[in-house]
Amino acid sequence: MHILLAVAGIFAAAAFWWYRLKYMREAASEVADAVGKVRGNLRRNTLRKKAAIAPVTAIDHPVTAAATVVMAIAAEDRPVSDVLETRVREQIETVADSEKQLDEAIAYAKWASDQVADVQTVIDSTADFLKPLLDLAEKEQLVAIVLAATPVAERHHMFRQRVERLRRKLGLETVS
Numbered sequence: 001m002h003i004l005l006a007v008a009g010i011f012a013a014a015a016f017w018w019y020r021l022k023y024m025r026e027a028a029s030e031v032a033d034a035v036g037k038v039r040g041n042l043r044r045n046t047l048r049k050k051a052a053i054a055p056v057t058a059i060d061h062p063v064t065a066a067a068t069v070v071m072a073i074a075a076e077d078r079p080v081s082d083v084l085e086t087r088v089r090e091q092i093e094t095v096a097d098s099e100k101q102l103d104e105a106i107a108y109a110k111w112a113s114d115q116v117a118d119v120q121t122v123i124d125s126t127a128d129f130l131k132p133l134l135d136l137a138e139k140e141q142l143v144a145i146v147l148a149a150t151p152v153a154e155r156h157h158m159f160r161q162r163v164e165r166l167r168r169k170l171g172l173e174t175v176s
Helices: 002-057 062-074 082-092 099-115 119-130 136-149 159-170
Strands: none
Touching (some): 062 082, 062 099, 082 099, 082 136, 119 159, 136 159
């Protein structure tokens, strides 16, 4: 009888530990799933941020960069209208070398300003690209183009801050 009790005790202990290990394995699996979800979210957010600035980082010509920053500042929080596109075109025309270059710059600027939600990102990226390429007069001309492309009546509440940020990023003295 004592042997039967010992076998039953060993069997009960084995069943207890098997049951306990099963739940520990499930808990570990849930923790691993949660970690995987967090990693996936972090990767997706990183990719989303990279994709959001991709149109701006692909700019390789100063005229396109200028058109993009002007369009982004002027059209913040609203779609690019035909009137705004015409005003930006007239302003960028003063710095473009050819009609073809102007058309490409305006088309790209219109597309990029629709793709990138954060105007600060556009300002930062384009200013970093343009700063070493432009002299002081050309930097001032770019700021003047931004101001001329957006009449006072159509300036949004963040317009002044955006222009000041552009001035700072280009290395110009800010106007108070």
